[in-house]
Amino acid sequence: MSPRPSKSSKSNGASSPGHPDPGDEPANSAAPNGVPRGRGIPEATVARLPVYLRALHALADRGVVTISSEELASTTGVNPAKLRKDLSHLGSYGTRGVGYDVEYLVYQISRELGLTQDWVVAIIGAGNLGTALANYGGFASRGFRIAALLDADSQVVGSRVAGLTVEHTDKLETVIRDHAVSIGVIATPAGAAQGMCDRLVAAGVTSVLNFAPVVLGVPDGVDVRKVDLSIELQILAFHAQRKAGGAEAESTRPTREKTVPA
Amino acid sequence: MSPRPSKSSKSNGASSPGHPDPGDEPANSAAPNGVPRGRGIPEATVARLPVYLRALHALADRGVVTISSEELASTTGVNPAKLRKDLSHLGSYGTRGVGYDVEYLVYQISRELGLTQDWVVAIIGAGNLGTALANYGGFASRGFRIAALLDADSQVVGSRVAGLTVEHTDKLETVIRDHAVSIGVIATPAGAAQGMCDRLVAAGVTSVLNFAPVVLGVPDGVDVRKVDLSIELQILAFHAQRKAGGAEAESTRPTREKTVPA
DNA sequence: TGAACTTTGTGCGTACGTTCACAAAGGCGT
DNA sequence: ACGCCTTTGTGAACGTACGCACAAAGTTCA
Numbered sequence: 001m002s003p004r005p006s007k008s009s010k011s012n013g014a015s016s017p018g019h020p021d022p023g024d025e026p027a028n029s030a031a032p033n034g035v036p037r038g039r040g041i042p043e044a045t046v047a048r049l050p051v052y053l054r055a056l057h058a059l060a061d062r063g064v065v066t067i068s069s070e071e072l073a074s075t076t077g078v079n080p081a082k083l084r085k086d087l088s089h090l091g092s093y094g095t096r097g098v099g100y101d102v103e104y105l106v107y108q109i110s111r112e113l114g115l116t117q118d119w120v121v122a123i124i125g126a127g128n129l130g131t132a133l134a135n136y137g138g139f140a141s142r143g144f145r146i147a148a149l150l151d152a153d154s155q156v157v158g159s160r161v162a163g164l165t166v167e168h169t170d171k172l173e174t175v176i177r178d179h180a181v182s183i184g185v186i187a188t189p190a191g192a193a194q195g196m197c198d199r200l201v202a203a204g205v206t207s208v209l210n211f212a213p214v215v216l217g218v219p220d221g222v223d224v225r226k227v228d229l230s231i232e233l234q235i236l237a238f239h240a241q242r243k244a245g246g247a248e249a250e251s252t253r254p255t256r257e258k259t260v261p262a
Numbered sequence: 263m264s265p266r267p268s269k270s271s272k273s274n275g276a277s278s279p280g281h282p283d284p285g286d287e288p289a290n291s292a293a294p295n296g297v298p299r300g301r302g303i304p305e306a307t308v309a310r311l312p313v314y315l316r317a318l319h320a321l322a323d324r325g326v327v328t329i330s331s332e333e334l335a336s337t338t339g340v341n342p343a344k345l346r347k348d349l350s351h352l353g354s355y356g357t358r359g360v361g362y363d364v365e366y367l368v369y370q371i372s373r374e375l376g377l378t379q380d381w382v383v384a385i386i387g388a389g390n391l392g393t394a395l396a397n398y399g400g401f402a403s404r405g406f407r408i409a410a411l412l413d414a415d416s417q418v419v420g421s422r423v424a425g426l427t428v429e430h431t432d433k434l435e436t437v438i439r440d441h442a443v444s445i446g447v448i449a450t451p452a453g454a455a456q457g458m459c460d461r462l463v464a465a466g467v468t469s470v471l472n473f474a475p476v477v478l479g480v481p482d483g484v485d486v487r488k489v490d491l492s493i494e495l496q497i498l499a500f501h502a503q504r505k506a507g508g509a510e511a512e513s514t515r516p517t518r519e520k521t522v523p524a
Numbered sequence: 525t526g527a528a529c530t531t532t533g534t535g536c537g538t539a540c541g542t543t544c545a546c547a548a549a550g551g552c553g554t
Numbered sequence: 555a556c557g558c559c560t561t562t563g564t565g566a567a568c569g570t571a572c573g574c575a576c577a578a579a580g581t582t583c584a
Contacts, residue, residue, distance in 0.1 A: 114503030241376030
């Protein structure tokens with residue numbers, strides 16, 4: 001059983017993909033006729049690929065050689081058809097009647113996501129969150145190398161966190177360049193986020209992961225993704241409220257009612 | 263005060279987007295004509311309401327009384343028409359020719375999101391991330407009260423974090439009930455997440471915010487939202503790779519032709 | 525070898541989300 | 555008081571996403 005082509009390289013259909021900002025950006029590499037471009041993998045699919053990848057890594061560790069879309073779908077919590085369609089965007093890597101070769105799929109998804117190369121990450125803000133991020137093992141194991149941890153507080157600068165010495169944000173530009181950082185993670189208080197982001201961008205960073213509760217403004221070509229704890233909680237609250245007896249006689253008065261689910 | 267269309271509809275899909283639990287099949291409760299009137303607010307809108315809310319809070323603090331959709335849209339980074347449509351789902355709270363009353367809108371969105379009541383939160387896992395979350399001030403200020411912080415490590419139990427004494431996960435059920443916790447935040451290592459989640463659910467928690475890199479399985483009626491740092495980074499990597507001229511590592515093109523002779 | 529079985533890959537109908545463009549609605553100046 | 559100007563609220567067009575259902579393609583076993 002070796003459906004693994006040693007090394008087949010083919011043409012690259014990369015055209016001119018727009019910059020699908022997390023927020024909204026119309027620009028997309030639409031073909032003249034409207035067919036989704038060769039390399040045009042839908043955002044929704046891209047967002048799921050890491051989930052599949054993680055499950056596949058776990059399977060590989062357990063020695064599983066092949067897996068069907070049905071099984072992989074159930075472990076990742078998606079619809080089997082959706083999973084197959086997602087994978088079909090990468091190419092035809094399954095074997096009918098058998099399923100997908102786990103190792104091969106791991107490789108293909110990794111390559112597609114750009115994880116076959118190393119990404120150098122800098123974390124701005126060495127507070128609780130920055131420290132947590134620096135200590136999070138999930139990064140290094142997936143091709144993300146945290147090269148620097150910066151903070152504006154002189155008290156913190158110089159201390160060692162997760163094997164790194166915290167550097168002062170004054171040196172941001174130097175640090176970014178010296179380590180060839182390509183991804184910046186903002187874990188600062190809200191007030192400092194935009195400023196740090198601007199400096200990151202000016203220093204050449206084009207990918208930013210923002211944990212600060214602000215909407216970052218960036219020029220075209222810079223990719224920002226936001227992780228907002230408070231927003232997630234509020235969405236949960238919305239659904240919880242609805243579950244807890246959504247129909248209330250509300251006019252303009254807050255219903256100060258607390259319903260504890262049994 | 264505008265008349266508010268009170269049309270009760272059954273709750274729509276309880277699961278969060280991207281978490282299509284097996285068994286999520288009930289058709290959406292839409293009006294005969296198709297418009298989800300009344301309380302059927304689209305998920306995409308719900309996800310943006312907290313963003314608007316935050317911006318509105320900031321405006322209120324600065325003493326701004328009214329704001330147009332155009333301005334609010336630009337500060338929150340969305341399309342003005344989208345913003346208006348989002349707000350229109352709550353009712354007609356704007357004044358034509360003028361804009362929206364900031365305070366009033368704050369109240370309306372808060373009520374819609376269920377933030378006019380207090381939500382009791384328990385954080386499971388007092389490691390770096392759990393500590394960061396406990397210290398994050400953004401919760402308390404928005405109606406979320408962290409009532410408990412639990413950890414399985416006896417070394418950590420008893421220490422004080424963010425004004426709370428860390429309790430042992432052995433007492434999870436008791437803690438949940440005593441504090442009437444309705445939202446559980448999982449900040450444990452991946453291996454412990456499902457177990458803790460199961461116990462939370464068994465104890466009556468129906469809203470879970472999961473930071474562990476696993477897909478949690480929960481029964482119907484339980485809402486899970488996932489925050490995954492590693493996935494966000496991988497999505498960034500995907501786009502970064504594309505920006506960096508996807509010419510280096512050639513790829514298999516998913517065209518009709520299939521050529522992978524081993 | 526060939527038939528039965530398994531599983532992929534995808535066409536298609538449906539639902540959802542986004543954006544444009546405009547009529548309706550209200551304030552404001554004269 | 556009246557018309558002008560601003561801004562909302564929404565109908566309609568477009569695009570994306572989802573999931574069913576099925577043909578195609580491969581495996582296995584007699």
